[in-house]
Amino acid sequence: MSAFNAIGDDREIDRDEYTPGLEPQPTWCPGCGDFGVLKALKQALPEVGRTPDETLVCTGIGCSGKLNSYLDTYGFHTIHGRSLPVARAAKLANPGVEVIAAGGDGDGYGIGGNHFMHTARENHDMTYIVFNNEIFGLTKGQTSPTSPKGHKSKTQPSGSAKSPIRPLSLSLTSGASYVARTAAVNPNQAKEIIAEAIEHDGFAHIDFLTQCPTWNKDAKQYVPYVDIQDSDDYDHDVTDRREAAEMMHETEDLLYEGTVLTGRYYVDEDRPSYQEEKQAIGEMPEEPLAERYFDDSYEWERSADLLERHK
Amino acid sequence: MTDNELIWRIAGGSGDGIDSTSQNFAKALMRSGLNVFTHRHYPSRIRGGHTYVEIRAAEDEVKSRGDGYNCLLALGDSFARNPQENAYYGNEETKPLTENLDELREGGIIVYDAGLLDAEEEIPDFQERVEENDWHVFDIDLRGMAKEHGREVMRNTAGVGVTAALLDMDLEHIEDLMEDAMGGDILEQNLQILQDAYDHVKDEYEFEHDLRVPTGDHEEEQVLLSGSNAIAYGALDEGCRFISGYPMTPWTDVFTIMSQNLPKFGGISEQVEDEIAAAALAVGASHAGVKSMSGSSGGGFALMSEPLGLAEMTETPIVLVEAMRAGPSTGMPTKPEQGDLEHVLYSSQGDSNRVVFAPGTVAEAYDQTRMAFKMAYDYQIPAIVIFDQKLSGENTNLDASFFDREPNPDPGSVLTEEEIAEAAHDASGKFHRFQHETDNGVSPRSLPGQKGGRYLATGNEHNPPGHISEDPENRVFQMDRRMQKLESIREELNEEHDSQQTYHGPDDADYGIITWGSQQGAVEEAVDRLNDSGYSVKSVGVSDMMPYPEAEMTEFLESVDEALVVEMNATAQFRGLTQKELGLYGDKMTSLLKYNGNPFEPAEIVQGFQSQIDEGGQDLATGTRIEPAAGD
Ligand SMILES: Cc1ncc(C[n+]2csc(CCOP(=O)(O)OP(=O)(O)O)c2C)c(N)n1
Ligand code: SF4
Numbered sequence: 001m002s003a004f005n006a007i008g009d010d011r012e013i014d015r016d017e018y019t020p021g022l023e024p025q026p027t028w029c030p031g032c033g034d035f036g037v038l039k040a041l042k043q044a045l046p047e048v049g050r051t052p053d054e055t056l057v058c059t060g061i062g063c064s065g066k067l068n069s070y071l072d073t074y075g076f077h078t079i080h081g082r083s084l085p086v087a088r089a090a091k092l093a094n095p096g097v098e099v100i101a102a103g104g105d106g107d108g109y110g111i112g113g114n115h116f117m118h119t120a121r122e123n124h125d126m127t128y129i130v131f132n133n134e135i136f137g138l139t140k141g142q143t144s145p146t147s148p149k150g151h152k153s154k155t156q157p158s159g160s161a162k163s164p165i166r167p168l169s170l171s172l173t174s175g176a177s178y179v180a181r182t183a184a185v186n187p188n189q190a191k192e193i194i195a196e197a198i199e200h201d202g203f204a205h206i207d208f209l210t211q212c213p214t215w216n217k218d219a220k221q222y223v224p225y226v227d228i229q230d231s232d233d234y235d236h237d238v239t240d241r242r243e244a245a246e247m248m249h250e251t252e253d254l255l256y257e258g259t260v261l262t263g264r265y266y267v268d269e270d271r272p273s274y275q276e277e278k279q280a281i282g283e284m285p286e287e288p289l290a291e292r293y294f295d296d297s298y299e300w301e302r303s304a305d306l307l308e309r310h311k
Numbered sequence: 312m313t314d315n316e317l318i319w320r321i322a323g324g325s326g327d328g329i330d331s332t333s334q335n336f337a338k339a340l341m342r343s344g345l346n347v348f349t350h351r352h353y354p355s356r357i358r359g360g361h362t363y364v365e366i367r368a369a370e371d372e373v374k375s376r377g378d379g380y381n382c383l384l385a386l387g388d389s390f391a392r393n394p395q396e397n398a399y400y401g402n403e404e405t406k407p408l409t410e411n412l413d414e415l416r417e418g419g420i421i422v423y424d425a426g427l428l429d430a431e432e433e434i435p436d437f438q439e440r441v442e443e444n445d446w447h448v449f450d451i452d453l454r455g456m457a458k459e460h461g462r463e464v465m466r467n468t469a470g471v472g473v474t475a476a477l478l479d480m481d482l483e484h485i486e487d488l489m490e491d492a493m494g495g496d497i498l499e500q501n502l503q504i505l506q507d508a509y510d511h512v513k514d515e516y517e518f519e520h521d522l523r524v525p526t527g528d529h530e531e532e533q534v535l536l537s538g539s540n541a542i543a544y545g546a547l548d549e550g551c552r553f554i555s556g557y558p559m560t561p562w563t564d565v566f567t568i569m570s571q572n573l574p575k576f577g578g579i580s581e582q583v584e585d586e587i588a589a590a591a592l593a594v595g596a597s598h599a600g601v602k603s604m605s606g607s608s609g610g611g612f613a614l615m616s617e618p619l620g621l622a623e624m625t626e627t628p629i630v631l632v633e634a635m636r637a638g639p640s641t642g643m644p645t646k647p648e649q650g651d652l653e654h655v656l657y658s659s660q661g662d663s664n665r666v667v668f669a670p671g672t673v674a675e676a677y678d679q680t681r682m683a684f685k686m687a688y689d690y691q692i693p694a695i696v697i698f699d700q701k702l703s704g705e706n707t708n709l710d711a712s713f714f715d716r717e718p719n720p721d722p723g724s725v726l727t728e729e730e731i732a733e734a735a736h737d738a739s740g741k742f743h744r745f746q747h748e749t750d751n752g753v754s755p756r757s758l759p760g761q762k763g764g765r766y767l768a769t770g771n772e773h774n775p776p777g778h779i780s781e782d783p784e785n786r787v788f789q790m791d792r793r794m795q796k797l798e799s800i801r802e803e804l805n806e807e808h809d810s811q812q813t814y815h816g817p818d819d820a821d822y823g824i825i826t827w828g829s830q831q832g833a834v835e836e837a838v839d840r841l842n843d844s845g846y847s848v849k850s851v852g853v854s855d856m857m858p859y860p861e862a863e864m865t866e867f868l869e870s871v872d873e874a875l876v877v878e879m880n881a882t883a884q885f886r887g888l889t890q891k892e893l894g895l896y897g898d899k900m901t902s903l904l905k906y907n908g909n910p911f912e913p914a915e916i917v918q919g920f921q922s923q924i925d926e927g928g929q930d931l932a933t934g935t936r937i938e939p940a941a942g943d
Contacts, residue, residue, distance in 0.1 A: 003600075003727065003728065003758070003761065004758070004760035004761055005728055005761070005762045006760055006761060006762045006763075007760045020739045020741065021738055021739030021740075024778055024779070052765055053760065053761065053762050053763065053764070053765055054759075054760050055759075056599070056759040056760075058595070061770075066779075068767060069767060069769075069778060069779060072739060072740065072741070072765060073765060074759040074760075074764070074765050074766070075765075075766070075767040075768065075769075075777070076595075076598060076625070076767075076768045076769075077767060077768065077769035077770065077771065077779075078591070078594075078621060078770065079591075079617055079618070079620075079621050079770050082587065082588075082591045082617070082618065082621075085583065085587070085588040085589075085591035085592045085595060086591050086592070086594055086595035086598070087595060088592065088595065089553070089555065089581070089591070089592035089593070089594070089595030089596040089599070089603075090595040090596065090598055090599040090759065091599075092553070092579055092581070092596065093553060093579075093595070093596040093597075093598075093599035093600060093601040093603075094599045094600060094601075094758075094759065094760055096760055097599065097759045097760045114584050114585060114588075115584065115588055117584075118583065118584040118588070278579070282574055283574040283579065283580070284574075284579050285577045285578075285579075289552055289553065289577070289578070289579065289596075289600075289601045290599050290600035290601050290758060290760070292552070292577070292720070293550070293600060293601075293602070293720055293721075293722040293725075294727075298720075300550065300718035300720050301547075301575075301576050301577075301718075302547070302548055302714070302716070302718050303543075303544030303545075303547050303548050303714050304711075304714045304715050304716075306544065306547075306572065307534050307711055307714055310534035310535050310536045310540070311338075311342075311532065311533070311534055311535075311711065
């Protein structure tokens with residue numbers, strides 16, 4: 001008998017199952033974009049048939065990192081910037097578990113930047129949602145890696161001399177096989193994109209624009225967005241790297257000028273996930289490793305078998 | 312010490328085949344019935360530089376490299392040549408003869424490659440020194456012999472043939488090992504060179520030296536392996552099936568051995584972007600239910616202090632290995648030191664709890680790695696195995712049957728779905744993962760994917776279902792519960808297992824020597840010598856760093872008049888720990904310290920002991936230092 005009966009449970013799931021009954025009410029400020037992510041995720045999960053017990057949401061530290069406190073799934077609230085290494089190992093250990101990682105722009109593109117690059121490069125089969133509010137929220141409004149050039153904050157009083165990083169382009173060049181941007185002010189698209197990302201077999205990165213009315217009222221991202229998939233002005237083949245790269249550059253420039261473009265930028269269905277690559281070269285078992293510890297009939301190999309070469 | 316011992320040193324440059332040649336030579340000696348111990352000295356560079364491996368072999372047990380050596384095989388240049396440019400890398404001043412003569416014992420043998428070295432030119436006073444020390448010199452054209460049947464690089468085979476002939480050693484085991492390692496023309500050529508060199512020496516030379524290969528007999532089949540091997544094998548037998556790491560000397564050895572074996576064992580190895588990720592992956596895999604480990608050396612372990620604290624707070628079991636080298640910072644990458652003890656005990660913020668074991672021998676490395684996993688998974692706490700570059704690379708022989716143990720795939724305090732169903736949940740269905748009321752502090756966990764086991768793991772302080780909480784009462788309960796685990800582990804180690812401390816010498820001795828980790832063997836040899844020359848001494852090699860074996864150490868210190876604490880660092884970190892834990896005996900313990908990059912030799916410990924006991928702690932002339940006792 002499996003030790004993980006929740007995995008693959010295909011019953012109908014009620015959206016409310018993801019909402020904890022008694023648990024803490026969100027500490028997010030009124031109007032915070034983070035509510036949008038929570039809502040979209042709660043809608044997407046039942047849609048793709050994932051039960052709370054088979055879902056693990058790993059977060060970093062920040063206002064964004066509280067996501068899994070308000071979600072009734074398995075959760076791992078890790079440390080600042082480290083949700084990805086924790087999440088991807090959990091996925092390798094038990095591929096049946098739906099693994100979603102989330103965190104802020106400081107968390108994911110700053111302190112965790114190295115992990116972001118490498119997780120995308122390896123194309124782990126998981127979803128990564130970055131709450132991009134162009135600011136450090138929880139530590140009270142310092143400049144973040146996505147704040148625009150010239151942005152003034154208490155720690156950069158003369159205005160930032162740095163240009164913002166380009167998360168979509170970075171993700172694409174690093175190797176993510178699904179890259180999208182959506183916004184809290186656009187709940188329907190957000191839900192659809194999250195559902196798609198979860199179903200995508202590979203590393204799906206969503207740059208999720210979340211407004212921070214408390215520290216970043218000036219952000220341009222409050223203006224109405226344009227869904228590039230719906231607009232006649234923008235037309236690109238999401239499976240074509242070059243076209244995707246061009247669209248991303250355009251989007252990343254326009255964002256700071258007040259035109260918010262959202263939607264799918266790049267979708268590569270053909271690239272094998274990291275897990276598949278590892279299995280293909282014989283460096284990962286077909287059966288979930290975590291199951292093995294509960295399998296009484298499994299014959300554990302011993303080091304004594306390795307001693308020949310030491311004799 | 313035994314009088315009848317061979318300590319064979321093969322010296323040359325990195326890339327001269329020193330490692331493989333010495334490995335085979337050591338195995339051949341082991342197969343002929345001897346006990347062996349190898350010591351590797353190498354510089355932090357890929358080619359060239361001064362490298363040697365020493366193999367000590369005797370009928371009796373050998374526990375350390377010994378003092379000095381008695382047979383030198385000086386191979387080529389100590390600096391490598393770049394064949395394309397015909398240029399040399401490195402420092403031409405360091406040559407295998409000059410560099411190695413200081414430690415050669417009186418009456419010893421020198422074999423050097425006359426095809427590459429000119430002793431007179433290299434060392435102006437060579438003849439004088441030879442006569443003074445009664446050395447027996449054999450200048451033989453090893454390179455020429457190698458070229459005759461094969462290629463110049465095969466000169467190490469010629470060297471082995473020559474020393475075998477000089478020592479009256481049978482070629483059989485060496486030939487067998489060559490046959491295992493190579494085939495075809497290469498094997499034929501090597502066998503030919505070996506035999507030629509052997510015959511040449513037997514035919515052309517008269518032996519005036521007394522040194523012969525000792526004889527011995529093993530009761531059962533032996534295996535030769537290093538501390539790093541033992542740690543890796545201990546982990547495998549304990550059901551570890553996930554490792555993540557980033558290379559750093561000397562941790563790389565464990566990482567490599569695991570990576571080469573785990574896939575065959577159905578496990579996963581991940582080389583990742585940095586050490587923060589490495590330890591965080593181990594946390595993630597363990598959280599999802601796989602027994603996992605990571606590790607590094609000083610600098611990399613510094614990066615791991617973040618995930619280490621996360622594992623502590625979320626009560627996720629992991630095992631980390633810390634392979635010490637000389638610090639601070641990148642220090643001396645290929646030289647051993649025991650300078651990271653405090654780093655390992657106290658790194659990471661807050662009142663932290665972890666299990667730390669410091670094995671003293673290859674066998675202990677295996678046992679204590681298994682014990683570290685057991686404690687980590689039963690008690691949901693990080694466990695660290697700390698050792699050093701010396702134990703990592705040295706090879707000793709053990710009975711093959713030592714490894715004939717049952718594997719332990721038990722994932723520890725994990726619930727089944729049936730048990731989860733019976734356990735406490737809050738009103739919204741969240742499982743009380745972090746319970747208050749447990750007697751040993753352990754609150755069993757569920758794994759993602761199990762029905763009904765949902766909870767939040769967080770590095771913030773949290774309540775039973777895992778929600779972030781700053782409630783003062785909950786904080787104290789949780790903190791006390793986590794701390795209780797260490798006390799429970801201490802009790803279990805005291806009551807249910809054999810002591811991991813290793814005692815040596817007569818129980819009723821007047822004096823004690825205390826050491827930890829890799830210095831244990833040298834200390835035990837020193838104790839034997841001291842007792843032979845009329846002193847009354849015993850020793851203890853301490854392995855439990857946290858929880859500290861208070862009762863055992865109190866008993867030991869109570870039983871002696873005075874104790875010498877031997878460790879390889881400049882600040883007496885282990886003596887400090889002992890004083891901190893026991894709060895007493897500060898005036899009973901004197902430190903003997905060494906931190907020049909080389910481990911203690913038994914004679915240095917004998918000398919240090921005599922200096923302290925007979926002369927009240929005169930400073931020593933060698934690389935060692937006495938740090939006087941402190942008042943309580
Ligand atoms: C190692 C470390 N450094 C700094 C912090 C303090 N810290 C907590 S959250 C945060 C920034 C969060 O910003 P972001 O990731 O953009 O998330 P947001 O709060 O905006 O959602 C910082 C610097 C920390 N917890 N850990
Ligand atoms: S500070 Fe900003 S990001 Fe944080 S909760 Fe408030 S609005 Fe949201």
